Amino acid sequence: MDQRRRELLRIMELEFAAIELNLFLDTHPDEPRALADYNAVAQELMRAKTAYESRYGPILNYGQSMSQETWRWVEDPWPWEITFNR
Amino acid sequence: MWIYEKKLEYPIRVSYTNPRLAKEIITQYGGPDGELAASLRYLTQRYTMPTPQAKAVLTDIGTEELAHMEIVAALVYNLIKNATVEEIKAAGLDDYYADHDKALYFVNAAGAPWVASYIQSKGDPVTDLHEDMAAEQKARSTYEYLIRLSDDPDVTDALRFLREREIVHFQRFGETLNLVHEWMDSKKVF
Secondary structure, X not given: OOHHHHHHHHHHHHHHHHHHHHHHHHHOXXXXXXXXXXXXXXXXXXXXXXXXXXXXXXXXXXXXXXXXXXXXXXXXXXXXXXOOOO | OXXXXXXXXXOOOOOOOOHHHHHHHOHHHHOOOOHHHHHHHHHHXXXXXXXXXXXXXXXXXXXXXXXXXXXXXXXXXXXXXXOOHHHHHHOOOHHXXXXXXXXXXXXXXXXXXXXXXXXXXXXXXXXXXXXXXXXXXXXXXXXXXXXXXXXXXXXXXXXXXXXXXXXXHHHHHHHHHHHHHHHHHHHOOO
């Protein structure tokens, strides 16, 4: 697996943890441990995305990410063009 | 407002060109228990949910279903992108090809187009949440049938992930239903 896919996989892992904690907190908003885990994961996810974006361009549109030097949002590959075959 | 993330929720692998499997899996794109129906059902029911938690759950799960729709689309796209017309004919995907080439379109496994009558939005939160729990079970069953039909272990891996999400969503909708019942009891609304 190349460097880009490894980094993308790490972002997917962190964001999956964030999705699970988010949905759990929706029905358990008074669980302090889940909230602490959510905030910790969110911080690490933000760091992983920032590092990925500095190499491969924005991962978010509409002002949620910046694009260095050129408008890299339009660059291939798009998500459905990236498979993780072994 | 929605923001697009230039990534899939789950990494997909596709071992080989397989238009037959694409023809089956596409039902989770545009079929009665598919991800488009799931997403639109929750995102349209949320407006009449009575509690802030129920609004959050429907918004968040409705949004995750859009990501699942994208995973299903990516599987179908990669299963047919290199298929020859001969392979498409042999797989029985020629009817679909006549109308759509290899483009993605919202149909079930038999080719029937998506219709809004797959979903309901009833205004009664107890009724709607029961529909949502049933929808998650129907989608779980469909993923189990697709896993049985799949002859590609790499595709099966993604189908297993999607099946597990149905179980988690069912759990969260059940909790939401309990919270709505508690709210109704506290309000003495009948």
